[in-house]
Amino acid sequence: MKKLKVLIVTYYWPPSAGGGVQRWLKLSSHLPEFGVEPIIFTPENPAFSLKDDTLTKEVTDKLEVWKFPIWEPLKYFGKEGQPRQGQVLEKKKKGLLDTFLIWARATFFIPDPRVFWVRPSVRFLAPMIKSNDIDLVITTGPPHSMHLIGMSLQKKTGVKWVADFRDPWSEWDILDKLGVKGWARKRHTYLEQKVIKNCDLLITVSDTWAADFTRLGAAKTFVLTNGHDEHAMESEKSTVPGGKFRLAHIGMLNEMRNPLVLWEVLSELCVENREFATSLEIYLAGILSDQVITSIEAFPELKGKLVVDGYLSHGSARRAMKTSTVQLLVMNDSGNAKGHIPGKFFEYLEAKRPILAIGDSSGDVAKIIGDTRAGACLGFNDKVGVRRALEKQFTDFKTDRPFAPKYIDKYARRSLAMKLSNRLFEIFVDNKR
Structure with missing residues (x-):
């Protein structure tokens, strides 16, 4: 059986903590069992605010990880690097720095402050895709800048591209909270339209959001929920x-x-x-x-x-x-x-x-x-x-x-990896025969 070689572009990767890292960390450990060979592309020096060093132990030695430097403007603000967006937004009394950060985030960094990683990443990856015989690129967002990398790679190399949306984009509630309006809002909508109409497959995490993306113009959608590690808690005590x-x-x-x-x-x-x-x-x-x-x-x-x-x-x-x-x-x-x-x-x-x-x-x-x-x-x-x-x-x-x-x-991560691999082979391998 032919293996499908897949490059996964993700901002969040161990030792990053939080929900964003779990999805592809777990899926990548199960995909090889079903004929998909993943390679991870992630920043070398990201400015995420939460770390969990224990997650690095879950990255298997067999998994190939490519890292590339990133420049993030907001990392220079705050004592411990990038401020936590949700905490800054909900402050009732915002200082001048908080107000400036929100304004800058909403006005200039579209779709997000990681946008400066797009062009350098595309320059680095385009020759790597050809020399490593990559069959498929998967980008996962947010941050939605990752999808701009996939779209550029598709245009430059002709590689097939899947966009994985863990959250909405133009209809994401965080944009309202940031106060994104006018030209900036139109720019988000424009970029979203380009992504959802050019990707070969759009994945998202719920039936409702799949229907929303279809309404917005996505041609092919596929629902892949998040999941759990089967039997991972069986040894844990359950006494309160x-x-x-x-x-x-x-x-x-x-x-x-x-x-x-x-x-x-x-x-x-x-x-x-x-x-x-x-x-x-x-x-x-x-x-x-x-x-x-x-x-x-x-x-x-x-x-x-x-x-x-x-x-x-x-x-x-x-x-x-x-x-x-x-x-x-x-x-x-x-x-x-x-x-x-x-x-x-x-x-x-x-x-x-x-x-x-x-x-x-x-x-x-x-x-x-x-x-x-x-x-x-x-x-x-x-x-x-x-x-x-x-x-x-x-x-x-x-x-x-x-x-x-x-x-x-059916929500076990191994089951979800099998579901995903079946869909990828169906679209990108079987249809070529």
Whole structure:
């Protein structure tokens, strides 16, 4: 069987941390089993703000990784390199530097500050594609500058090109938050149109976003969700410390994801149910907005029940999921919420602990939760629904009711790698015969 040699262009790669690195780190480890030989192209000196050195151990010795220097203008601001975009945006009182950074990001760095890596990367890669017999290039964004590399390589070398969108582009809620308007907004739309209409295949992470890209003009779309490592948590203990009813959120929780209705319901249940009040623990780990903590502590009944942890390594995050009673998943309250499926959601499934999701109750997350019987997904303002779900989950906790989600194997990363390889061979190999 012919092997398909694939160059994967990604900004995020170990020791980068966060959801962006997981997708292609994991897929690249499984793809060779199905006839796809991946090569990674990534920056040599990226300015990402979060690191997890443990992830470097997951890069296999057999995987070829090409690195090339990048110049990023925003890395020169801030004490620890590039400021975290979400934290800068949500500050109520922004200093002159914050205001300048937001203005510069929205006005000049289109589609993003990594755009200066495009031309040097294309010059480096064009001869490498020919000399290494690369069959296919896959670019993954955000940052969406990676897609401009793929588009230029397709034009220069004729190589087939797949654009993987982990988030939207012109309709991405972060552009509204940045205040991108006028000429800059039109430029985003123009570049997006060129990418989605010229790529040979567009991959994205949810059915809703696939439909959105089709509406915008993409000819061929393919849904490849994020996933989980099968059996990775089986050895982890699942006992909650102190016998607490631990409601745990792992990851970023900022102003756009602050579930105010949840804090209100928890406060009311503490007042009405003494046993609930005694048992409750709210565990938040990761990048947290000060506004989230303030909104929780505004309820006197919740003071003393909040446990805040910092950023966790991937392994520690898994252990925290496994030792929760209920896993909290909060999506952005924005126009993109329906198609947004956070990467950690699939690890929540693997942890096999009940999920309480707050987002679009008719969105892709709600559908998967319903199909897998993994918990409940309620609307942002559905106070009655959130209360009903918590009361049921607390009753299950007290009675030690067994919990076993169904049909989660299809979201295992090995299964997703097989699904992807089948599609790539179907389009780029079988159609040539």
